[in-house]
Each structure stands twice: as structure tokens, then as C-alpha cells.
Amino acid sequence: MKVRIFVGLNAKVSDRISILPQDIIEKILTFMPIRDASRTSILSKKWRHCWKGMPKLVFDESLINVSSDIEEVKTYKLVITISHVLLLHRGPISELCICITDAFIKNEFDLIILHLSWSKNIKKFIFKVYRYGEYYKLPCSFLSLQGLEHLDLRCCEIEVPSMFNGFSMLKSLKFYEVNINATMLQRFLISCPLLEEFTWIGQYVTDFRGENKFTFADLCKCLPSVQVVNISGVYIEYFLAGVMSQKLPTSLVYLRVLVLEVCFHEQDQISSTLCVINSSPNLEKIKLKMVGLYVEQTLTALLDPQDYSGLKLDHLKELEITSFHNYAPEMEFLKLVIAKAHVLEKARIELCTFVSVDKENKMLRDLLNLPFPRASPTARFIIENEAN
Template sequence: MKMKDHQRQSSDRISSLPDDIIEKILTFIPIRDALRTSVLSKRCRYCWTGMQKLVFDDRLINVSSDMGVVKKYKLVITIFHVLLLHKGPISELYIHISDEEIVNEIDQIILHLSRSKNIKKFIFEVYRYDGYYKLPCSFFSLHGLEHLSLKYCVIEIPSMFNGFSMLKSLIFVEVDINATMLQRFLISCPLLEEFTWIGRYVTDFIGDNKCTFVDLFKCLPSVQAVNISRFYNKDFYAGVMSQKLHTPLVYLRILVLQVCFGKQDEISSTLCVINSSPNLEKIKFKMLRYVGQTFNTSFLDPQDYSGLNLDHLRELEITNFHNYAPEMEFVKLIMAKSPLLKKARIELDNSISVDIEVKMLQDLVLQPFPRASTSAKFIIERPKKLPVKAN
């Protein structure tokens, strides 16, 4: 009997592990499987309730696609069940729901989360066929947030909103928010270090509700990394009258933009931000194609930017390069002002033929331009072809 007890104890090594180790292990498996571990032993029955990372998505419920109503309510019930029994802080919470008929239930879930005030990282995506999901007022009570990612949401900030004082990272993907609300949101996040804004057509950033590219950066005095892409409103880049912001962006290290260098306002706005960021370490641009006549690029002359000193820039990357004159002049300007630059990589657009590429290389050899860094690698590449899937 003693031998059997010894064998049984030695075979159950998992149950003998400390609680924090078991919780760590559970975070590496789907939450559906983590819940199933409660039947393994009395010791494991409630281990999942201390998991600090929770992921809720459509894979949580194993129901056939023709049972949509059942799947919808099983998903909601499961989320409530986990959250009600959960103990301790939640370091990371991911919710992805692709059912447009459970808006009221989602509101109740967020209301419950707002009462705990212990969520640090929240990734929230709701895909609806009939429009975006409007965040309820209770969402703005998640004061402990440090990282927030929203997708397909509508934001209308309530009057009692005092900001997310702990927020360090913010990601907006297809988020509907007007200019006034956006500026108020950003200003209310004093510790914000990373900001990503992707994929919203800014039609309402004009008139009394105006917000320009430069205005946006005025709301980000402590930001270290910015990623902005897929904007097509010309008024968003208008109104730049100076080469620098009044308050420099001394913390900005990484700048990622999708820009069109066929429009002088966009170039001027972009250069204003770069010229106001003395500690930039990486610049990455994805160029947009434009149709129209080229303009005078004399304002990109390095001599006109005697005060531009990119003493910390080490990497310049440009994709979708069309070989427009403003694009090349911009590259020359940056390389002439970056003494510590290690690599300048240009990936050509698919529309660039081999003949144009050869001519571009010949022009660079015949007309060398000044470089502040003699050790910088200047790389020109063609876009990589995606692998063709076999039928």
C-alpha cells in the first residue's frame, strides 16, 4: 500500500507544483482546456481562477456553424462564468466577438470589468455587420489600464472621464472617433509612450472639429513610438507654417507613417515632426502612390534645414518606393543629417520596372549625394513575391 501511494504521488507531479507555476502553465493553453483541468484533481479544481491572462474568442465554444444562437449565448455565459469566479488581477484580457446581436451582453461584460479595476492590458475587438460597436460609459472606468487595443469601436467620451492615468500603450484600428474626442483622449493619458492609429478615414477632422497631423503630435508630449497609417484626408496634413513644433518631441524614438510624398502639405507636416524629434532612432515610411504633376522640391534642400540634427537615427526604411523626385530628395536629406545611420533600406513598389530601377541606380552612382555617416549601408530591394498556394 505504501508503494502504491508513493507511485501515485510521484506520477502526479503537476499537482505538487506551486500555484503560480500552475497558473503560468495554464496561460499557454486555450482557456477552454484550462477550464477542463478542474476535473483532474481537487487541487486543480480552482487553479484556473487565478490565471492572469484570459483569452475569449469564437474558438472558445465548440458548436457547429448552423447553431449560431446557441453559440452566441454559450459564449456569453462562459465569459460571465469565468469572470465571476476569477480571483486576483488580470494582467491581460483579450475579447474578440464577431456576433452583432449581443451588444447588450457585451455592455454587461464591460460593466462587470469596470467594477474590478484590476485589468492592465485589454485587447478588445467586436466585429459587427451593421456598424461599429459603441463603447459604454462603464468602459471609461477601467482606470488601471496600462495597455489598450481597440478594433471596430465607436468612442464618445463621457463628461465625467478623467483619463487613463496609467496608460502607456494605445492601439486604435478602425476606430470611429472625432477630432475633439481624440485630442481629449490623448491629453488625458499623460504616461502614453506608444500610439498606433490605423485605418480610419478622417472625414470629420475639418471645420470647427479640425485636427491636423501636427495638432495630433501636440497631444503626445511623452510618446516614444508612433505608428499612423491609412489616412486620406488632405485637411489632416494642412496648415503647417513652421519647420518645428513649439514643444519638441524629445522622447520620440520610433516613427512609422504611411504618407504620400506627392503632396507638399504631407511632406511639410512629416518634416515638421521629424525636425522636432532630436532623439529619433528609427524612421519607417510606407509610400502611397499619387497621380498628378510633380512640384518643386527645392524646399527639401539640406541647406534649408541647417537646424535638423538626427544624431541618434540608426535606421531608415521606406517601402512602396515609387522613385518620385520628392521621395528621393527626402532620402538624401535624411542621410545628410544622420551621422550615426547604420542602414537605409528602400523597397521598390511593384510598379517599378527593372529598367527604371537600373536608371535609378545609375543616377545614384553618377550623382553621389552627401552622407553624414560613411558607414551607412544603402540598400535598394525589389518587393518579395508572396508564395503561390497550391490548389
């Protein structure tokens, strides 16, 4: 948003910016970086302290301009700036974003979070403080942010005490490379009764390894109101393990969007994925990424569509599969969805780069010559190649 301020020769016209309504001033500042917003203090007396009441604060490397090549110097300068802004800030902070890479100063960030914990007004918190190979361990004071509705944590480590009261207002939780063991994750989730969206993405080994299994059956008990689930990376092997029945003990009646990474050469992951889908009667979108090393000869008998004759996808409108190899279990899954999704509007299949043109043509022929009618004859199919 560009803000243009015209100053004329007439004294009354020149002070036009001072007569702007307070809500307009706040709206203008909302679209400005903190560094630029603080500079508006020189415009007039009315603007002098307005930036200190900004409800949305974003702290990242663009906040400072330091010529030094030493990352520690840049980070220290940034931390000091964050502390200074927070100390001068007046009024509630509804949205806060702190994203710093390459280095961090642990003790200073502990103090910053302690300062923030006194506020009950922060509704959205995005926090990423990362140095390669290190996780920032959140202090206990972080758990005092009781007003949170949206929490996005990246490259952090969390310990949840047994006396944790939970975030009673939390609706959206996103973990990216967050290190937390199964017991503490369960303790964390079960204490957030209003949670509607849960995302956990990561590629590194976590404390889950070696513990008792924490499957999707356990997860759904902690998320009775969840509407969006997105799990990928190393975590998926723990959630999609051991569930071999047709349905989960607890139905995910509110689930609308399911995003998973699935290895279709693992029988338990295939059956677990179908179990989750079969236990979510109101699903509107399914997005799967096929992962793992495939050996086509061993995959012919892992999925029998006859076992899922009772599967219902009455509300599914969109299906997306990426890294599709066109192997037997994947194709059988696709056919199963086509046969069951009566209101399907779009199916997008992104082929793996290893799929040859001949295999792609064969796949198209198979989809055109299905031995059964498609449940949704108007569904639009989009076949793309990963390399394009």
C-alpha cells in the same frame, strides 16, 4: 508549451501533479487556452479551482465548438461562455483579450464591460467586437478601467464625456478602425499623461471630416512623453495638414520611432512630415509608406533640400520607405536623410510594383553617384521590389 504529466502505479508517484508549487501551476495555465485550462480541474483537488485564478484571459472563436452554421448562435454561445468564466473567476485579471468577428450582441457586451469596470487590476486590454459595417459603441463603464497600462481597441466607437478623468496609468494606446471625433480624441489623449506609444490605423471615413483641423502640432501637445507614433489610413490627412513651418511649437524630445503614411504629391504632407522629423531630435527609426496617385510631371518642385539645411538626424539608425515610386520628391527626401543621418545603420527601400527595372537601375546609379558624401558611409542599403 507542451505539458506532460506521467502517472505511475505507485500511489505517491501518481499524485505528483498535486505537489507542484502554486507558481508552477499558474505558469503552466498561462500557456494554455481557457477551454483547456478549465479542463485541468479534473486532475486533482488542488487543481480544481486553479484555472479560476488565471491572470491572463483570451476569449476568441476558438473558445467554443459549435456545429451550427448560424453565426448568431455561435456568437451567443461565446458571449454566454465569456460571462460564465468571468463570473467564476477569482483573483486579479492583469491581461484580457476579447476578439470576436462576424456578429455581436450589444447588450450582453455592455454587461460584460460593466462587470469588468469594477476591477482596478486589468493592465492590458485588447478588445475587438466586429460585424461588417458596424462599430460597437463602448459604454461609459469602459472609462472606469483606471488600472489600464496598455489599451488596444478595434472597430469601436468612443464618446468621451467632458468629465472624463483619463487613464492615469496608460502607456500604450492602439486604435484600429476606431471612430472618435477630434474634440473627444484630444480630450482622451490629454487625460493620459504617461502615454508613450500612440497608434491609429484605419481606412474608413471618420467624424474628423468636416471638423476643425487637428494637426500634428495639436497632437504633440497632448503627447508630451510619447516615444512611438504610428498613424496611417484616412487619419493622416488630418494630422499632416497645415503645418508649414520648420518646427513644431512643442518639440517631441522623447520620440524614438515615427511611422507614417505620406502622400508626397501633397505639399502640406511633405512639409508637415519634415516638420515633425525636424522637431524630434532623438529619432532612432523612421518608417514611411508612400501613398496616393502620382503624376510625375507635377512633382519636381515640391521639396527643396536647401530649405532644410538645419535638419539634424543625429540619432537616426534606421530608415524604411515602402511603396517607393522613385519620383523627384521621394528621391530628394531620401538624399536629405542620407546627408544628415550620421549614425545611420540601415536604409531599406521597398519599390512600388510600378517601378520598372530601368527606373530601379537609375535610382541605384543616383545613390552611388551622389554629389555629396554620405553622412554615414557604413550604412547598409537594402533595395527590394514590392512584388518579391
